[in-house]
Amino acid sequence: MKEFFEGIGCLLGCLVKLAVLAVVIGAVIAVIIAAQVIFLPDAPQPSPTYDCDDNTLYLYHHFHNLGFEVKPIVGNLSMTNETFKQSNHVWILVKIGDEYIPYDWGGPYIDKQHYEGYFISYKLLLKAVERDR
Numbered sequence: 001m002k003e004f005f006e007g008i009g010c011l012l013g014c015l016v017k018l019a020v021l022a023v024v025i026g027a028v029i030a031v032i033i034a035a036q037v038i039f040l041p042d043a044p045q046p047s048p049t050y051d052c053d054d055n056t057l058y059l060y061h062h063f064h065n066l067g068f069e070v071k072p073i074v075g076n077l078s079m080t081n082e083t084f085k086q087s088n089h090v091w092i093l094v095k096i097g098d099e100y101i102p103y104d105w106g107g108p109y110i111d112k113q114h115y116e117g118y119f120i121s122y123k124l125l126l127k128a129v130e131r132d133r
Contacts, residue, residue: 046129052105053128056090059103060125069095072125073102075117084118090128 046054056072063070074087091104091114102114 049132051132053090053125053132055105056092057125057129059092059106060122063092063094063103071095071100072120072122073117074120075113077113080113080116082116087118090120090125 046058060070060072071093072090073093074084074090076082076086076088079086089104091102091109093100093102093115100115102109104114
């Protein structure tokens with residue numbers, strides 16, 4: 001019986017180590033994405049508020065510079081079938097292969113809500129950032 005509990009203890013210890021490693025790897029990936037987003041020399045400077053339109057602008061430049069097709073989209077993640085005037089958030093869709101993947105705040109999202117909204121032009125995205133200055 002003692003060997004059984006020692007085995008369980010070892011297993012739990014390994015699981016805790018794996019969980020910590022997963023958190024550390026996730027944090028490192030987030031820092032790398034943030035560094036890539038922040039240090040894009042050809043991108044316009046963010047506004048002092050640094051909100052979703054600033055983040056979307058940087059993600060737009062990041063993926064565009066890598067050669068991906070990028071589409072900014074506005075919507076309201078708290079509701080479905082929102083009107084354009086009810087939109088309160090902006091993110092991008094990145095074409096990867098034959099699919100569009102939503103990116104919001106540096107990471108991909110696969111929920112249905114990130115596929116709903118209205119496409120906007122790059123020029124309108126720039127205006128949103130400028131309006132915050």
